[in-house]
Amino acid sequence: MANSTALLTDHYELTMLQAALRSGTADRRSVFELFPRRLPEGRRYGVVAGVGRALDAIERFVFDDEVLAALDGVVDRATLDRLAAYRFQGDVWGYAEGEAYFPHSPVLVVESTFAEAVLLETVLLSVYNHDSAIASAASRMTLAAGDRPCIEMGSRRTHEEAAVAAARAAYVAGFAASSNLAARHRYGVPTTGTSAHSFTLLHDTEDDAFRAQVGSLGAGTTLLVDTYDIEAAVERAVAIAGPELGAVRIDSGDLGLLAHRVRAQLDGLGATSTRIIVTSDLDEHAIAALAASPVDGYGVGTELVTGSGHPTCGFVYKLVARESASGDLVSVAKRSVDKESVGGRKYAVRRRSASGVAEAELIGVGHPPRDDGDDRELLVPLVRAGEIVGRESLDAARERHLASRAELPDEIRQMSRGEAVIPTVGV
């Protein structure tokens, strides 16, 4: 159970399975599609993240004895027996991790029996809705930061496990490092750290604190200089660490103004290579506003882990096709007001100009139109007959994101609100 993901599921998926077993429809071949009806308001593009975590979740979606015992009272014995034998044996295609997405992009396509696919609904949506929300916000931040590194420091502002996933998603979207040690351990995300005000306050004087930190961590460390008086602290910091001091961190006040002052002071003290790291409720707009200030790195916390105003993506998981009584695969869609979905198994192509600029998201049922050489097919195989085939390194996803973002029209660099930067065509 410690490793099973099978209970990260909604009650109704199990009772639907029970009812479908009874009606004889549980084994109908089915195609589910995970997609967004729209982008979060004002956003020009979204970023797919969580693919690797979703594959892990599928692999660990097993009903061992503890899980089955936990479902006593939820479903009947016949259903429990079926669950005991559950292994996902179907196929999954999806947008590769780091890829940009747009309204109606079929980010994930799951084909198997209804029984196998419906049970994965909640855990797949949880992973994609969370991780992609973080990556989508992170991508705007790294875009605004340009060549300056962004460091993820938001663990304390979100659920402790969401924090680990957020550090991973931020790295996919171009963050240089995280403070989260579990993300380092599980995913190889580089970690870094400075020190907290408590460390300075623990010591009898700021000098004592700086000496302790430099003595233990070396002159390359980052000293926090705003516990008492910034100017005095910067002077002390260089006096103690020497001009080789790695960096100073400013965590309060008018960061742009302070960065200019501290830069001048550091330069005056000969610490010309000492970097200035700023933190304090930064988001993509604050980062963009600091572009003209002598800042060397941004530590981002709350706004990163809460998706900068959009903590979830609105991905849904809908049955788009299923086997009929006669054995054919038929498209299906509900007709609910404002919540239509489009039936049928989709293709998805990023149409690009001859110069490689993205022009449209082509989505349709069936096979993609003839490729003129500049299109890029977006659905890649992730699971084949139950076997995970889509694993890759986090660095591969990170590189893909940078490449995918670089293809998008320049309008994405505007941090202002707008529509999707390319149209979705065909649905």
Added chain:
Amino acid sequence: MANSTALLTDHYELTMLQAALRSGTADRRSVFELFPRRLPEGRRYGVVAGVGRALDAIERFVFDDEVLAALDGVVDRATLDRLAAYRFQGDVWGYAEGEAYFPHSPVLVVESTFAEAVLLETVLLSVYNHDSAIASAASRMTLAAGDRPCIEMGSRRTHEEAAVAAARAAYVAGFAASSNLAARHRYGVPTTGTSAHSFTLLHDTEDDAFRAQVGSLGAGTTLLVDTYDIEAAVERAVAIAGPELGAVRIDSGDLGLLAHRVRAQLDGLGATSTRIIVTSDLDEHAIAALAASPVDGYGVGTELVTGSGHPTCGFVYKLVARESASGDLVSVAKRSVDKESVGGRKYAVRRRSASGVAEAELIGVGHPPRDDGDDRELLVPLVRAGEIVGRESLDAARERHLASRAELPDEIRQMSRGEAVIPTVGV
């Protein structure tokens, strides 16, 4: 490692420990306080949740071989040796779970050595910032819903583990049930479920789907009636299940208008006890707006798990007192712009009128003022010398929340934005 929480930590806490070990300050007795500087904008009160989870996290904060191996390269050998022996041996007091909180409420007070207390910073903040954000939103929803049950259905919109904690926190704040099966297993949260559009679409006709569901789950089940045409579906639902049909669910459209229509239709069909459950991006405002409609229950998803616009609480964890070189405990506080904290170990009292209405949050350093019989002390012991003493049932927290909320002035029933409903006095 599967059970250790020690890596749910920021890099800098470990390097601060290393530096403090070197400077000889690591074992200074220290008092950390977890508190909010303010409530989220517009909110009248907050709700403390996550206490039980935080106690679990403290108990499991151990550095086993796998964790120590993961920290290779983060800190030096002397620090790793110290961590290997780490067990929290200090004292913790806090607001009991379900209690209301206000600006500067000392929600948690941790007293131990600096080494022991500083390492818990991130995981404690993660748990409290997340769970209390959910409970604070949930409490407004259950208040707006009055006697009608709220059901938590948001798992798919948040990280898969945050979902479990959200279901737990919502239950503390008065939700009747959740869809999340892991919350049932781990915390005993009651679960419930209806069915999804995919279940209807799986079958050749809506009739087939309804028959399958009623046949398997009984007439008391909840049928989803908005896949095609609501009026036709309600007629079929009652024809198939009989007037004993438990409930119908409406998931789209103008819910108030539809509830009136469906109620009249159900009554006309003799299904006078069949309930109407509505879902579809509900928040506390939408729930309040449906008060005059014949709705019997609210299913709440996205807005619950994202804290209804405030996904995190802004709790911080600050050193407020520590041992000096001479062995005395001295108050400490940083002076950063706009981020002051108040030094010293606090008391916290809910001042109440003779008729039991909350009037103020009294917070100060030292001992509380003489009690006139109507005050309530808010800090209760949670950990004593490393031993967890604050465990209680989730139902106890749930009852406490209802009692604590009932004490607050009636203004909390207004869903409009406002200031904290009682003043914080003394800090």
